[in-house]
Amino acid sequence: MALIVHKYGGTSMGSTERIKNVAKRVAKWHDAGYQIVVVPSAMSGETNRLIGLAKELSDQPDPRELDMIASTGEQVSVGLLAIALQAIGKQAVSYAGWQVAINTDMSHTKARIASIDEVKVKRDLDAGKIVIITGFQGVNENGDITTLGRGGSDTSAVAVAAALKAQECLIFTDVDGVYTTDPRVVSEARRLKTVTFEEMLEMASLGSKVLQIRSVEFAGNYKMPTRVLSSLTDPLLPLEIEANSGTLISFEEDTHMEQATITGIAFNRDEAKITVFGVPDKPGIAFQILGPIADANIEVDMIIQNQSVEGKTDFTFTVPRNEFNKAMDVLSNGVKQHIQATGVIGDAKVSKVSVVGVGMRSHVGIASQMFKTLAEEGINIQMISTSEIKISVLIDEKYMELAVRALHKAFGMENT
Numbered sequence: 001m002a003l004i005v006h007k008y009g010g011t012s013m014g015s016t017e018r019i020k021n022v023a024k025r026v027a028k029w030h031d032a033g034y035q036i037v038v039v040p041s042a043m044s045g046e047t048n049r050l051i052g053l054a055k056e057l058s059d060q061p062d063p064r065e066l067d068m069i070a071s072t073g074e075q076v077s078v079g080l081l082a083i084a085l086q087a088i089g090k091q092a093v094s095y096a097g098w099q100v101a102i103n104t105d106m107s108h109t110k111a112r113i114a115s116i117d118e119v120k121v122k123r124d125l126d127a128g129k130i131v132i133i134t135g136f137q138g139v140n141e142n143g144d145i146t147t148l149g150r151g152g153s154d155t156s157a158v159a160v161a162a163a164l165k166a167q168e169c170l171i172f173t174d175v176d177g178v179y180t181t182d183p184r185v186v187s188e189a190r191r192l193k194t195v196t197f198e199e200m201l202e203m204a205s206l207g208s209k210v211l212q213i214r215s216v217e218f219a220g221n222y223k224m225p226t227r228v229l230s231s232l233t234d235p236l237l238p239l240e241i242e243a244n245s246g247t248l249i250s251f252e253e254d255t256h257m258e259q260a261t262i263t264g265i266a267f268n269r270d271e272a273k274i275t276v277f278g279v280p281d282k283p284g285i286a287f288q289i290l291g292p293i294a295d296a297n298i299e300v301d302m303i304i305q306n307q308s309v310e311g312k313t314d315f316t317f318t319v320p321r322n323e324f325n326k327a328m329d330v331l332s333n334g335v336k337q338h339i340q341a342t343g344v345i346g347d348a349k350v351s352k353v354s355v356v357g358v359g360m361r362s363h364v365g366i367a368s369q370m371f372k373t374l375a376e377e378g379i380n381i382q383m384i385s386t387s388e389i390k391i392s393v394l395i396d397e398k399y400m401e402l403a404v405r406a407l408h409k410a411f412g413m414e415n416t
Helices: 016-031 046-057 063-070 072-087 119-126 152-163 197-205 213-221 285-295 321-339 366-376 397-410
Strands: 003-008 035-040 092-095 102-104 113-116 130-133 137-139 145-147 168-173 194-196 226-230 247-250 264-280 303-305 312-319 343-356 383-387 390-396
Touching (some): 003 016, 016 035, 016 072, 016 130, 035 072, 035 119, 046 063, 046 072, 063 145, 072 092, 072 130, 092 119, 102 152, 113 152, 137 152, 152 168, 197 213, 197 247, 197 264, 213 226, 264 285, 264 321, 264 397, 285 303, 285 312, 285 321, 312 321, 321 343, 343 397, 366 390, 366 397
Parallel strands (some): 035 130, 092 130, 168 226
Antiparallel strands (some): 226 247, 264 312, 383 390
């Protein structure tokens, strides 16, 4: 009997009426002969509400206590869904992460899954029960509840699917799949039937919000086929239609991508650029600049070091926009003087646009087509970074949507 894992987001669990629809959908799959494990998120807005209560009491709540509070949202969800399934005649049992157990490291509010004890779950599945497990949370070696960080329910679902050797992990959400780009920016954006783990990982890291990046990493590492599909359709939609809907994230050899050059265009508005100029061009200078940035727990993305002129160079990199002021303070108050740089300047009004596709491995001219398209639109490229299956450029944020639309059309993505 094949095992399927369902994951439902906060919108899908947003009211008792929607929970009833989830129960109908889960029951439909169970009636078709599948063993079913469900991993739901907290009801929409609940985690924010709980954390907000804590922050009314303290500007810096203790992370352990935050995890105790935030984890209750998912516990409510699993209990309600179990009751909804029982009300329509299904045997269902709910578990918190610590009851399974989903074992994590010691990091509160951003824990990583170390292992999953699947014995209890398999026993219930073999008894014909539908098992419902809280997403987003686990337990550390001290027995303390931990949470996985925002979007952690996706990671929980994929991890559970991998541990149980499921046939597929279905991520039910409020969109009907992964698109070539954001349909709100490009109305001609097309839903992809398949995408590789590599492509989805690049798109998630570059700004696509469909899946949490850690869940894609987990799916790729454990080769767990994962499907993104809509929970807003009729819950009684015939199974043969639903099982082939949405977007399947799978192995490259299974996705028939040979003819597709570019799979998607991702973008990220959350970028800021910093340049340290007049830097002595000598060994170790990059570490002296980025070491203090890392010590301040600021993530760095794109990096460029210019050619040396008379022993001096300029060093440019990007950081998340909400870390821009913090990074500027780190560099201006100590680093600049220490490395004897001429100055530090920054720009928080930039965006990153990326083209992604495994087809780039076997097709030439992608970069030239991208740069030509942007030039024809009068868009200046400030920075460039590449990998085997992606090219990213940093541009002025006011041109971001124009760039995405132009590139989508230039690569014929509405027709592929």
